[in-house]
Amino acid sequence: MNATNEAQLILAKFGLADRSNGDMVARSPIDGSVLACIQSDADIDAKLTRNAAAFERWRDVPAPRRGELVRLFGEALRANKDALGRLVTLETGKILSEGLGEVQEMIDICDFAVGLSRQLYGLTIASERPDHHLVERWHPLGPVAVISAFNFPVAVFAWNAALALVCGNSVVWKPSEKTPLTALATAELFKRAAEKFKGAPDGLLELVMGGRGIGERLIADKRVPLVSATGSTRMGREIAPVVAARFGRSLLELGGNAAMIVTKSADLDLATRAATFSAVGTCGQRCTTLRRLIVHKDVQAQLVDRLVRAYGSLRIGNPLAADTLVGPLLDRAAYDSMRAALDAARHEGGTIRTGGERIEPANGDAFYVRPAIVEMPAQSAIVRHETFAPILYVLNYETFDEALRLQNEVDQGLSSCIFSTDLRETERFLSAKGSDCGLANVNTGPSGAEIGGAFGGEKETGGGRESGSDAWKAYMRRQTQTVNWGTSLPLAQGVEFPV
Numbered sequence: 303m304n305a306t307n308e309a310q311l312i313l314a315k316f317g318l319a320d321r322s323n324g325d326m327v328a329r330s331p332i333d334g335s336v337l338a339c340i341q342s343d344a345d346i347d348a349k350l351t352r353n354a355a356a357f358e359r360w361r362d363v364p365a366p367r368r369g370e371l372v373r374l375f376g377e378a379l380r381a382n383k384d385a386l387g388r389l390v391t392l393e394t395g396k397i398l399s400e401g402l403g404e405v406q407e408m409i410d411i412c413d414f415a416v417g418l419s420r421q422l423y424g425l426t427i428a429s430e431r432p433d434h435h436l437v438e439r440w441h442p443l444g445p446v447a448v449i450s451a452f453n454f455p456v457a458v459f460a461w462n463a464a465l466a467l468v469c470g471n472s473v474v475w476k477p478s479e480k481t482p483l484t485a486l487a488t489a490e491l492f493k494r495a496a497e498k499f500k501g502a503p504d505g506l507l508e509l510v511m512g513g514r515g516i517g518e519r520l521i522a523d524k525r526v527p528l529v530s531a532t533g534s535t536r537m538g539r540e541i542a543p544v545v546a547a548r549f550g551r552s553l554l555e556l557g558g559n560a561a562m563i564v565t566k567s568a569d570l571d572l573a574t575r576a577a578t579f580s581a582v583g584t585c586g587q588r589c590t591t592l593r594r595l596i597v598h599k600d601v602q603a604q605l606v607d608r609l610v611r612a613y614g615s616l617r618i619g620n621p622l623a624a625d626t627l628v629g630p631l632l633d634r635a636a637y638d639s640m641r642a643a644l645d646a647a648r649h650e651g652g653t654i655r656t657g658g659e660r661i662e663p664a665n666g667d668a669f670y671v672r673p674a675i676v677e678m679p680a681q682s683a684i685v686r687h688e689t690f691a692p693i694l695y696v697l698n699y700e701t702f703d704e705a706l707r708l709q710n711e712v713d714q715g716l717s718s719c720i721f722s723t724d725l726r727e728t729e730r731f732l733s734a735k736g737s738d739c740g741l742a743n744v745n746t747g748p749s750g751a752e753i754g755g756a757f758g759g760e761k762e763t764g765g766g767r768e769s770g771s772d773a774w775k776a777y778m779r780r781q782t783q784t785v786n787w788g789t790s791l792p793l794a795q796g797v798e799f800p801v
C-alpha cells in the first residue's frame with residue numbers, strides 16, 4: 303500500500319476522511335506523495351475569543367478534576383497509539399519505532415500531568431510580622447499558544463498542553479504547516495476525551511492551521527499571556543521581541559548543536575553505539591541530534607573507524623519497514639541544505655569519511671541519504687551552524703580544557719554528553735565549569751530525553767524548560783499573599799506610620 307492510501311485509511315479512523323480540497327498540502331517524505339490537502343485558517347480571531355472564554359470557565363474547575371480530562375486524553379492516546387504512531391511516520395518519515403515512541407511520550411506526559419494536578423504546591427513563608435501569614439500561590443495564567451515544529455509534530459504539543467491544562471489554562475495550538483495531519487488526529491482524540499469528561503468548556507483546545515502568517519497573528523495577540531514556541535533559532539529571534547513588546551511571556555525551545563566528548567578512558571563500544579543512534583536517529587532531524595564529536599587525539603582513529611563500520615551497516619529506507627534504522631529527510635529543501643553543508647565543510651578543510659550521497663528512490667520526490675561523518679581541522683563556521691540533517695563533524699583535542707572549550711564555544715546550548723570512565727573528567731563536565739547546556743549526560747548520548755526531567759537549553763536554544771521537574775511553573779502566575787489576622791497594623795521593616 304502506498305503512503306497516500308495508508309494515510310487515508312488512518313485518517314478515516316480518526317473521522318478525518320475526505321481532506322482533499324484545502325490549500326495546505328501534506329506530503330509524505332516516504333515517497334513524496336500528497337497525503338491530503340487541509341484548509342488553513344483565514345482568520346483566528348473567533349477561535350481566540352472562544353479559547354479565552356473557555357479559560358475563564360476552566361480556571362474554576364479544581365485542578366485534580368482538570369487532571370481527569372488529561373487522564374482521559376492519555377487513555378485515548380493509548381487506545382490509538384498504533385494509528386497515530388504510523389501517521390507520525392507517514393507524515394515526518396521517522397522510523398516506526400520512533401513514531402510510536404513519540405505517542406508514548408505523549409502518554410507519559412499525560413500520566414505525569416495527572417499526578418501533577420494534585421501537586422501544584424505553593425509555599426508558606428515565615429512572616430516577620432506578628433499575627434500575619436505569608437504564602438505563595440500559583441494561579442492559572444490564561445490562553446497558552448503552542449507553536450510546534452515538524453520533527454516532533456505531536457509530542458511537543460502534549461508536553462505543553464498536558465501541563466497547561468492541569469494548570470488551568472486553555473490552549474491554542476499552531477502545528478507546523480508541514481505536519482497538519484497528525485495535529486488534526488491529535489485534536490480529534492482530545493475532542494473525544496473532552497466529550498467523555500463532563501464539563502469541558504467549548505474551545506478549550508483550539509487548533510489554528512497555517513504557516514508563519516498565522517503564527518505571527520497568534521504571537522501578537524494580547525489575549526495570549528504565554529507563547530510556547532518550538533522551532534529554529536531564526537523563528538525564536540522573530541517571536542521573542544514581538545511577545546516581549548507586549549510584556550507577554552515566551553517559552554522558547556530552539557535549535558541545538560549537541561556534542562559528545564570522548565576521552566582516552568572512554569568505553570569506545572558504548573561511545574560508538576551512542577554516537578550512531580544520536581547522530582543518525584530521525585535522519586539527523588532532532589534538536590538533540592549529535593552533530594559534533596570531540597574526541598581525544600589518541601582514540602580518534604579507532605573511534606572513527608568503528609563509526610564508519612557502524613554507519614556501513616545502517617539499514618536506510620522505508621521507515622515503516624521493521625528493519626529500517628534511517629528514514630528519509632523531510633523534503634528537497636532539507637536535502638539541499640545537507641548538500642550545501644557538506645560543500646561548505648569541504649571548503650573549510652573537512653574530509654568526508656563516509657556518506658553524504660543521496661540514495662535514488664523509485665520516486666524522485668523522496669530524499670534518502672547516507673548519513674555522513676566529516677573530520678574537520680577546526681570548529682569552523684559550518685560546524686557551529688545547525689544543519690538539520692545527519693552530518694557528524696569530528697574534532698579532536700589534546701587537553702580536557704580544550705575539549706570543554708570546543709563543547710561550549712558554539713551559540714547553541716541544548717544537549718551535551720561525555721564518554722569517560724575517569725571520575726575527575728565526568729564530574730568536571732557536570733560542574734559549573736563544565737558543560738553550559740541545559741542537558742548534560744555521562745556515558746549516554748545527547749538524544750532521547752526522558753519526560754521526568756526539565757527539557758530545554760541555554761543561549762540561542764532559547765532558555766525555556768518544558769516537560770518534567772517544575773517546568774509547570776512557566777504555565778502559571780505566582781501570587782504572594784499576606785494576611786493580617788491580628789488586631790494591629792504592624793508595617794514591614796519596622797516602619798512607623800501613626801495615623
Ligand code: NAD
Pocket residue numbers: 449450451452453454476477478479512513514516517518521532533534535536537540541554555556557558588589590688690716758763
Ligand atoms: P521552523 O522554525 O521552520 O518552524 C517552527 C514553527 O514556527 C512552525 O509551526 C512555523 O510555522 C512557526 N513559525 C515560523 N516562523 C514564525 C514566526 N515568525 N512567527 C510565528 N510562528 C512562526 O522549524 P522547523 O523546521 O519546523 O523545525 C526544526 C527546528 O526546530 C530545528 O532548528 C530544531 O532544532 C528545532 N527544534 C527544537 C526543539 C527544542 O526542544 N529545542 C525541538 C524540536 C525542534
